[in-house]
Amino acid sequence: MKKLTTLFTLTLLIFSLIACQPSQEIETYDFKALNPLNDIYYQVFIRSFADSDGDGIGDINGLTDNLDYIKDLGATAIWMLPFTQTEIDWLSYHGYRVTDYYEVHPEYGTMADLENLIDKADEMGIKIVMDLVINHTSDTHPWYQSAVSSTSSPFRDYYLWTTPSSAFESFPGGMKDLNLSNPEVVNEIKDIVSFWMDKGIKGFRFDAAKHLFLGDPGTNPAVQLTKNYAFLRDLQLFAKAIDPEVFFLGEVFEYSYDVYKNYYIGLDSVFDFYTASEIWSKVGNRSNMSLLVQNINRAFNSYKTYNPNYVPSLFISNHDIDRVASRAEYSDVNGINDLKQSVSFMMTLPGSPHIYYGDELLMKGSNFEGTQNHGKDLTGQGVIYDQYRRAPFKWGDASKETTWLNPFGDSNQNDSLIEAKNDVNSMYHHYKTMSNLRQNTPALMYGNTLIPYENNSTFIQGYYRTYTYEDFTQTVLVLHNMSDVERTVDIEYDKILYGSSLSIPAFGTIILEV
Numbered sequence: 001m002k003k004l005t006t007l008f009t010l011t012l013l014i015f016s017l018i019a020c021q022p023s024q025e026i027e028t029y030d031f032k033a034l035n036p037l038n039d040i041y042y043q044v045f046i047r048s049f050a051d052s053d054g055d056g057i058g059d060i061n062g063l064t065d066n067l068d069y070i071k072d073l074g075a076t077a078i079w080m081l082p083f084t085q086t087e088i089d090w091l092s093y094h095g096y097r098v099t100d101y102y103e104v105h106p107e108y109g110t111m112a113d114l115e116n117l118i119d120k121a122d123e124m125g126i127k128i129v130m131d132l133v134i135n136h137t138s139d140t141h142p143w144y145q146s147a148v149s150s151t152s153s154p155f156r157d158y159y160l161w162t163t164p165s166s167a168f169e170s171f172p173g174g175m176k177d178l179n180l181s182n183p184e185v186v187n188e189i190k191d192i193v194s195f196w197m198d199k200g201i202k203g204f205r206f207d208a209a210k211h212l213f214l215g216d217p218g219t220n221p222a223v224q225l226t227k228n229y230a231f232l233r234d235l236q237l238f239a240k241a242i243d244p245e246v247f248f249l250g251e252v253f254e255y256s257y258d259v260y261k262n263y264y265i266g267l268d269s270v271f272d273f274y275t276a277s278e279i280w281s282k283v284g285n286r287s288n289m290s291l292l293v294q295n296i297n298r299a300f301n302s303y304k305t306y307n308p309n310y311v312p313s314l315f316i317s318n319h320d321i322d323r324v325a326s327r328a329e330y331s332d333v334n335g336i337n338d339l340k341q342s343v344s345f346m347m348t349l350p351g352s353p354h355i356y357y358g359d360e361l362l363m364k365g366s367n368f369e370g371t372q373n374h375g376k377d378l379t380g381q382g383v384i385y386d387q388y389r390r391a392p393f394k395w396g397d398a399s400k401e402t403t404w405l406n407p408f409g410d411s412n413q414n415d416s417l418i419e420a421k422n423d424v425n426s427m428y429h430h431y432k433t434m435s436n437l438r439q440n441t442p443a444l445m446y447g448n449t450l451i452p453y454e455n456n457s458t459f460i461q462g463y464y465r466t467y468t469y470e471d472f473t474q475t476v477l478v479l480h481n482m483s484d485v486e487r488t489v490d491i492e493y494d495k496i497l498y499g500s501s502l503s504i505p506a507f508g509t510i511i512l513e514v
Contacts, residue, residue, distance in 0.1 A: 001296025001364040002433075003188070004158070005234035007488060014043075016027060017061070019401075022199060023104050023199045025067060025259060026048045029030075030444055031052075031085055031442050031445070031469070032076075032125075033266045034246075034446070034469060035243040035445075035446040037245070037247055037268050037269070037311050037352070038068040038311060038351075038352055038445055039075075039076045039077035039127065039247075039352050039444050040074055040075045040076050040077065040347075040355070040435050040438060040439060040445075041075060041076075041077045041078065041079050041129070041313075041352060041353065041354040041355065042070045042073065042075035042077070042078050042079070042353065042354075042357060043078075043079045043081070043315075043319070043354050043355065043356045043357060044063060044064075044079070044080050044081065044110050044357050045081045045319060045357065045390045046058050046059065046063060046080060046081065046083055046373050046508045047093065047095075047105055047107075047108075047172065047390070047402065047404060048357070048358075048390055048391060048392045048393055048402050048404070048405070049063055049357055049393050049402070050062030050063060050065065050066050050393065050401075050402070051067070051399075051400060051401065051402045051403075051414075052064075052400075053336070054300060054399075054400055056394075056403035056404050057108075057364055057402060057404050058107035058108075058392075058402045058404075059107070059108050059109045059113070060083065060104070060108050060113040060114055060117050061113050061116075061117075062107055062400065063080075063205070064113070064116060064117045064120055065079075065399070065400075065469055067117075067120055067121055067124055067126060067449075068124075068145060069230055069417075069513060070125060070126065070443060071125075072432070072462060073355070073356060073360065073431060073432050073435060074431070074432055074434075074435020074438070074439055075126065075201075075281075075439065076119065076125065076126060076127070076434065076435040076439065076476070077126060077127045077128070077129060077202075077352075078126060078127075078129065079127050079129045079130075079131065079205055079249075079321060079354065080128065080129070080130055080131060080508075081094070081095060081131050081344055081390075081430075082095030082096055082098070082130075082131045082133060083095065083105060083108050083130065083131075084098055084100060084101055084102070084105060085098070085099050085101075085102075085103040085104070085105050085106075085112070085298055086099055086100055086105055086138065086176065087140050087265075088105065088107065088143045088471060089283045090172060090381060090382040090383075091173065091383075091385065092138075092174070093193075093387065093404075094319075094386075094390070095131075095142075096133050096136075096171075096175065096207065097137075097138035097139075097173070097175055098133050098137050098138055099137070099138045099141050100141075100142075100503050101195075102195060102254070105497045106353065107361045111199075113290065114199070115199060115200070116153075118199060118200035118201070119200070121129055122358065123349060125502060127153055127202035127203065127247075127250065127261055128200070128201055128488045129201070129202060129203035129204065129205055129247060129268055130196060130201050130203075130204060130205070131204075131206065131207060132193070132196075132205045132206055133191070133208075133209065133211075133292075134178065134180075134189050134192075134206065134207075134212070135170060135171070135177060135178065135207060135208040135211050135212055136170060136171065136177045136178060136208075137176055137178060138174055138176070138177055139167075139176050139177065140141055140174070141176075143155040143158050143159075144158075144167070144176050146426065147159050147167070148165060148166075148167070151164065152513040156421065157185075157186050158178060158179055159176055159177065159178065159179055160178075160179050160215040160217065161176055161334075163509075168214075168215035169411075170208060170211040170214050170215065171208070171211075171413065173304060173423060177211070177215045177325075178216065179215075179423075180212055180213060180227075180231055181213070181216060181227070181438075186222075186231070186234075186235075189235065190235065191240050192210060193197065193235065193238070193239050194238075194242060197242055197243060197246060200250045202243075202245070202247060203246055203247060203248065203409075204246075204247070204249065205249045205251065206232070206248070206249065206250045206251065206267075207230065207251055208251060208252075208253075209232065209250035209251050209252050209263065209267070209270075210225075210228065210252045210253065210259075211303075211453055212227070212229070212232075212255065213225075213229060215227055215229040217415070218353060220408070225262065228266075229262050229263065229265045229266050229365055230266070230372050230422055231266070232248070232250065232263070232265070232266030232267055233249075233265050233266030235266070236248050236264075236267065237384040238343070238429050242387060246269045247269070247506055248268045248269070249264070249267065249268065249269045249271070249485065250263055250267040250269070250271070251271050252269050252270050252271065252273075253320065254273060254274075254278050255273050255274055255410035256274060257272070257274035257275075257298075257299035257302060257303075258302065258478070260272070260274070260303065260456060261302055261303060261305065261306050262306060264303055264306040264307035264310050265306055265307070265338055268307075268309075268311055268443040269310070269312060269313045269346050269351070269389075270312065270313065270461050271313045271318075271354075272299075272312040272313060272314055272315070272351070273445040274299055275296055275299065275349070276314075276315055276316055278295050278296055279292075279316055279345050279346065280316070280327060280329045280342075281329065282482075283338055283341050283342045283345060283480075283482070284327065284330045284335075284338045284339075284342060285329040286331030287422060289458050289459070289461065289482045290456065290457060290458040290461075292461050292482075293450075293452045293453070293456055293461050293462065293463050294452060294456070295373075296349065296450070297450050297451075297452055297463070300312065300350065300425070300450050304483075305475075308448075310351075310448070311350075311351050311352055311436060311448075312349075312350065312351035313344045313351060313352050313354055314349055314352065314353045314354060315353070315354040315385075315502075316342050316343070316359075317355050317356040317359050317391055318354065319356070319386075320347040320386075320389070321388050321389070322365065322367060323359065323364055323366070323389060324339065324342070324356075324359060324366045324367040325339065325359070325362045325366040325414075325512070326365060326410075330342075330474075334484065334507065335429070336341075336456050337429065337506070338411070338507065339344065339362070340427065340430050340507070341437060341480060341508075341509065343430055343431060343434055344428070344434060344480065345480065346439050346476045347434035347437075347444075347467075348434075348438070348444055348465070348509075349451050349463075349464075350447060350448050350449065353435075353438070355431060355435070357393055357501075358391075358393050358394070358414075359427070359428065359430040359431070360420070360427055360428045360432075361393075361394060361414050361416070361417060361420050361428060362392065362414045362415070362427050363393075363394070363411075363413060363414050364409075364411060364413065364414065365389040365390070365391050365411055366389065367385065367388075367389060368384040368385060368386075368388065369384055369385060370383050370384070371383070371384045374507050377409065379405075379406045379408045380406055381405070381406055384408070387405055388405070388408060388409070388411045390414070391405055391407075391411045392404070392405055392412075393417075393498070394412065394414060394415075394416045394417065395416060395417050395418070396416025396417050396418030396419060397417075397418070400414050416468065428451055437497065437511070441474070441476060442463045442467040442472070442474050443467040443474040443475060444476060444478075444511075445467075446467045447466050447467035447474075448464040449464070449466045449467075450463050450464075450465065451463060451465075451466075452462040452464075453477065453479065458482065458483075459481065459482050459483040459487060460479060460480070460481060460487060460489065460504075461479075461480045461481065461482055462477060462478055462479035462480060463477075463478055464476070464477050464478075464482070464514070465477075465478065474513065475513070475514050476511055476512060476513050476514065477491065477493070477511070477512045478509065478510075478511050479504060479509065479510050479511075479512070480508075480509045481504035481505065481506060481507060481508050481509070482507075484506045484507065485501055486505050487503070487504050488502055488504070489502050489504065489505045490502065491512065491514070492514070493512040493513065493514050494512075494513045494514060495512070495513040496510065496512055497511040497512065498510060498511035499511065
């Protein structure tokens, strides 16, 4: 026993001597704190994600209970589709018909549930971004109900009237556009933003950002757009005075990158439908492959003029379009390989990638635009529109799965999460690998550069990514083999971060530190 005590004391002494020596380690940095706007997002439709109380409807507690899954997948932020009080029926199930901006919809839980989610996510290093609908309210919102009841209502000028009894709608179905030229409405929106920031919300995705002044009477399109930019910039300055790190993301549903540029005046990020379409056509459809990096680089360079710290929001699938696994570009025999390479592109470009819940399970889902079979209800629930783009997540655990939407077509044919985890070649594992690699590689996660590889060709498409801060610099070279045969490159490098050699497998990717 005495020998053991002596050995333990000696060990402590040696440890103390080592600890007292001057540190020889290179200084490390908190890159996340230095780059608070760069994240990997997991987009969640609460209704479909996870049910915690057995009523068949996904809820906030279901999301809280599964934060560990989202973190393990590699996400650092969650974008929640609308969770405020809304008019919900079979056709407006999506939550964009707001009836109260300050309340959580009771089907999803309580304010206390939301506050708990925000706290738990923050503890895990995950920030919460909310979908904020400021273009319109429901026609059952108290503001509109008062406004439509009398021309002398104090809320009459909150809306844009097409007739004495009906206000303008950018989108049909009882969604009435707000009059954002009215300072009182602008102040209401600032109060809403301030309220949710006080709750711990770290950012906002602004729905229908290009429609904000669409209904202004007598205003031409150019003036409407100018008003959009100015309004968003004013709101952004207001929010950043509260928290400089708040994230402003806008939905500008256009496939021309030239449309996005001015929005970077008042937004930190814009959803990049252009880059998504380039990936669909050139990776999915294998069309004009040699132009892929060149085209994306040209688009990104155009954003720098308006915001040198631009953070494009990257995606290949979201709630407003058919799921990527249902797209025709990925329907051939190599579809799964094309999909994996599309993920590899998204996860290695500058910006913030967005993973749409269920894409990691190869979930399918399409828009049916009011489909019925000669008046016959196909699903037992009503006429089908875009519900199946937002179908229930398939956990493989009945205690979590939501049942609000009946299976239809191929909506429930994908593997469950349990099955995907057990398949080392699954899309789930590919997402997890690429997300965690990005998170742990500063040049990929935070680098705001995209320099095309000098030997790009039809079959090899690549780019350099660099991140520099003070005395730290990292450069990586990402190379994608766009062909169906193995191809070897001859390049000097320091380390292989992804892949096994300079021989790139068919439809494969390698990432080199250079």
